[in-house]
Amino acid sequence: MGEDVVHTFRAQSVYCLQTIQWACGMPIGWGKCYRSESSPQVLAILNCIWDGHADLRPAFIGYDDACDLLCHVVTQDPNDSWIQSTKFIVDAWHYIxxxxxxxxxxxWCNPAPTNGSQPDLVLVQEDAEGNRHQTRAFNTETAKQLNAWLNGYEAPLRQMSDVNFDFFVHVLFLIFKEQIEKRIDKGDRDLPDDFFAE
Ligand SMILES: [Zn+2]
Structure with a gap:
């Protein structure tokens, strides 16, 4: 009683940002988790990003809590289309x-199964002695880079209204995307124009 109720969103109530990237580092989208980082909130973010674009979903999603997320997806709807479209794999540290x-x-969530079941996740390399070794085809370093870079903006973000917060994060994503594009161009790893030809 007698206390002013301020009906203004403050970003302090955001527990964390979830960032989503392609394996090359290109950011796809983001969402906010409130109170905690929970599987229902993460699934809602994924559903929002690929809403109406189920055909563009990735074949794999690497996420450090992928096993809990997969468990939640199956529990809330055993016929959820994510089960058909995407494998949820954990990061290597979590898996250990x-x-x-x-x-x-x-x-279900092994990031690099050695039984040959997921050849897209495993590279076979030969060392100087001609021995073949299996290594992970992808790592989560670019995701760590984006998150570490975003952490540098946490203090100002915490002071922002909801509209400013969303706008600011969008701009940060745009800047990061341009950096990734430059890196890909420099490494000459972009796809040739005829890749996109009909
Ligand atoms: Zn796990």
Missing amino acids: GHRATNVLCRT
């Missing part, structure tokens, strides 16, 4: 800690 105790994680 989880594989022994979590059957779902070990069965």
Whole structure:
């Protein structure tokens, strides 16, 4: 009683930003989690980003809590279309800690299965002695780079109204996207124009 109720969103109530990138580092989208980072909120962000574009979903999503997310997807709807479109894999560090105790994680979320079941995730390299080694085809370094860079803006973001917060994050994503584009151009890793020809 007697206390002023301020009906203004403050970004302090945002627990964390979820960022989503392609494997090359190109940012795709983002969303906000409130109170905690939870599977229902993460699934809602994914559904929002690919709303109406189910055909453009990635074949794999790497996420450090992918096993809990997959569990949530299946529990809320065993016929959820994400089950058909996408494999949810954890990052390598998470997997080391989880594989022994979590059957779902070990069965479905292994980031680099060595049994040949996911050839897109595993590279076979030959060393100087001609021995063949399996290594992970992807790493999560670019995701770490984006998140570390965004952390530098956390203090100003916490002071912003909701509209400014969203706008500011969009601009940060745009700047990061341009940096990634430059990096890809410089490394000559862009796709040739005829790749897009009919
Ligand atoms: Zn796990």
